[in-house]
Amino acid sequence: MKKKSIVVTRRDFIRGTAGAALGAALLGPQWLRAATTAGGRSVVLIVRDEKVMDAEFNVDRRILAAMLERVLLQATGKEDARAAWLSLLKPTDVIGLVPTPLMNPTHEELIDLVRESLVAAGVPAANIVHAQGRSVDLAPLTALICMPGLKAHWLTGIGTVIKNYILYSGAPRNYHHQDSARLGEIWNLPQVKGKTKLVLVDALRPVCDKGPQFDPRYRWPYGGLIAGFDPVAIDAVGLKIIEAKRAELRGEPWPVSPPAVCVEAADKVYRLGNSDLSRIDIKAFGWKENALV
Amino acid sequence: MAGIRLSLYFFCLALGFFSPQGVAWSMDSEKANLPETIASWKLAGPPRRIDAGNIFDYMNGGGELYLAYRFDRMLAWEYRDGGGNDITVEVYRMQASDDAFGLLSLDWGGEEVSWAGAAEVHPADPVAPTARALYGAGLLRLWAGDIYARIMAVRETYEARQAILELGAIIAAGRPLPPPPALLGLLPAAADGAWRILPDRTAFFRSHLVLNSFFYLSHENLLALDSSCEAVFATYQRQAGRGHLLLILYPDADAAAQGMRGFLRTYLPEVGKDEHFYKVEDGWLGLKSQGRSLALALACPDRESAQAILGRVEFAEKQRRSP
Numbered sequence: 001m002k003k004k005s006i007v008v009t010r011r012d013f014i015r016g017t018a019g020a021a022l023g024a025a026l027l028g029p030q031w032l033r034a035a036t037t038a039g040g041r042s043v044v045l046i047v048r049d050e051k052v053m054d055a056e057f058n059v060d061r062r063i064l065a066a067m068l069e070r071v072l073l074q075a076t077g078k079e080d081a082r083a084a085w086l087s088l089l090k091p092t093d094v095i096g097l098v099p100t101p102l103m104n105p106t107h108e109e110l111i112d113l114v115r116e117s118l119v120a121a122g123v124p125a126a127n128i129v130h131a132q133g134r135s136v137d138l139a140p141l142t143a144l145i146c147m148p149g150l151k152a153h154w155l156t157g158i159g160t161v162i163k164n165y166i167l168y169s170g171a172p173r174n175y176h177h178q179d180s181a182r183l184g185e186i187w188n189l190p191q192v193k194g195k196t197k198l199v200l201v202d203a204l205r206p207v208c209d210k211g212p213q214f215d216p217r218y219r220w221p222y223g224g225l226i227a228g229f230d231p232v233a234i235d236a237v238g239l240k241i242i243e244a245k246r247a248e249l250r251g252e253p254w255p256v257s258p259p260a261v262c263v264e265a266a267d268k269v270y271r272l273g274n275s276d277l278s279r280i281d282i283k284a285f286g287w288k289e290n291a292l293v
Numbered sequence: 294m295a296g297i298r299l300s301l302y303f304f305c306l307a308l309g310f311f312s313p314q315g316v317a318w319s320m321d322s323e324k325a326n327l328p329e330t331i332a333s334w335k336l337a338g339p340p341r342r343i344d345a346g347n348i349f350d351y352m353n354g355g356g357e358l359y360l361a362y363r364f365d366r367m368l369a370w371e372y373r374d375g376g377g378n379d380i381t382v383e384v385y386r387m388q389a390s391d392d393a394f395g396l397l398s399l400d401w402g403g404e405e406v407s408w409a410g411a412a413e414v415h416p417a418d419p420v421a422p423t424a425r426a427l428y429g430a431g432l433l434r435l436w437a438g439d440i441y442a443r444i445m446a447v448r449e450t451y452e453a454r455q456a457i458l459e460l461g462a463i464i465a466a467g468r469p470l471p472p473p474p475a476l477l478g479l480l481p482a483a484a485d486g487a488w489r490i491l492p493d494r495t496a497f498f499r500s501h502l503v504l505n506s507f508f509y510l511s512h513e514n515l516l517a518l519d520s521s522c523e524a525v526f527a528t529y530q531r532q533a534g535r536g537h538l539l540l541i542l543y544p545d546a547d548a549a550a551q552g553m554r555g556f557l558r559t560y561l562p563e564v565g566k567d568e569h570f571y572k573v574e575d576g577w578l579g580l581k582s583q584g585r586s587l588a589l590a591l592a593c594p595d596r597e598s599a600q601a602i603l604g605r606v607e608f609a610e611k612q613r614r615s616p
Binding site for chain 2: 007008009010011013014015056057102103153154155156159172173176177178179180181210211212213215216217219257258259261
């Protein structure tokens, strides 16, 4: 991959030209041509339940299972979870589940429920593997379920969907500094591209500041799953939720810092989806209070 | 901030609360004892040893924060209560007390914790809070000499809070209490035109990654910051208006000149060399330099504000005051 210096500044963000600066820096003259091929609208689902966790944050598996089913049915338009999965996958697929492993990890209950639901849909248990980490052999995997936890990230603004495959790069530190804008390129690696069949974000207890090593003052019970097929749109909605929570905590606008250039670049440069909220339809189900969108 | 006071009496009682068999650990010549048990928690085993080589295995990208603050190594213990409400104790050894202070300064929120016997200094015009330990929602963060520690429970309960505070007292006990970084002494507490510093927004750091986490300039290191630099960021308020001051002390004048040139070239490519104040998208920006020092007023509402905030900055090291 050709490497160029990316010089995007605060001024670009305030002027609203960060996307152009990113595009020009990463793609050069091809940027203008690529920029004219913007896609259509994206749908992001939010399913919430106030009682999915108790006061001590223990997860109610029965409620979480119902939330997962609702996500699947709404995402696919099918009538049951089996039909929903089979519209996304084949029973012969080898499926990698890709949760967040450390620091506000994806809830084990959610990982287990997805696994159980896939098995119930006819996928052999042996064909469902844990696929997070730099040592994962992606070649045999024919499908990925991206299952990060929703969190702000002190280096990349948000550390959720686009960042969830960082270990597949084999060199995660390369994406921690100025090159965090390039996180989207990992989704286009040959062994990754096109394999993600569903993005399912664990937003039961998101973190709105200082991730990944979080401070519990910034972790709150949102009680949600955020899902869809557009990884960029889901990050954009996650970012909106995080920034709304930050503003609520501080009583004034408190945007994530640094800005999440990886989300805008994933849209404008790597063409992975929509980062523009005006092109994203948010469909919310369940608990409405403090939805933050 | 509401204070939490652990009196010496309570502290001694708390020590009696522990099992007599402690676990010795050392970081160079300094030693402390963490108890085998504390209330219903039991130490799970020896500490995990983290250094620059394995910090990313422990906390992924969170490791960059500690490297940016000249982290040397860390020991991490787990206390288990059998019910899943584990307490993690992380003790980070930094290269200098300033770096441990810097980590605490990233967030002055939470309840201030004072250890019995600790000398307390409350300057009349503070430019930063005087807290050395802050507690909130089940996490205690503390600065004790060149040690920065985080002690956190999975769930905050009354018992967990007590255990966390007691563990913090043990870690802090007997450690030196150096002053905050001398660079804070260059920060004016007030500036002309009724500008006043917001002490709980003052942060010390060395890395552009850290600067970006509270005031984004660019993903590029425009100011050529590195571990040999000292920097402090402060926010000033006048009625509803705010402005910021970034002070950087480079290792030498050449490094300072290079930092300023890089910033001007990339951030302000359209301006003339001899100007000192610029109108940009988020307000007025001012620059002032001398020797190895550079000061920037950022996002000020007008030129006069940038001038007022920069005007009180005195670079001469002999004029540094105790912050």
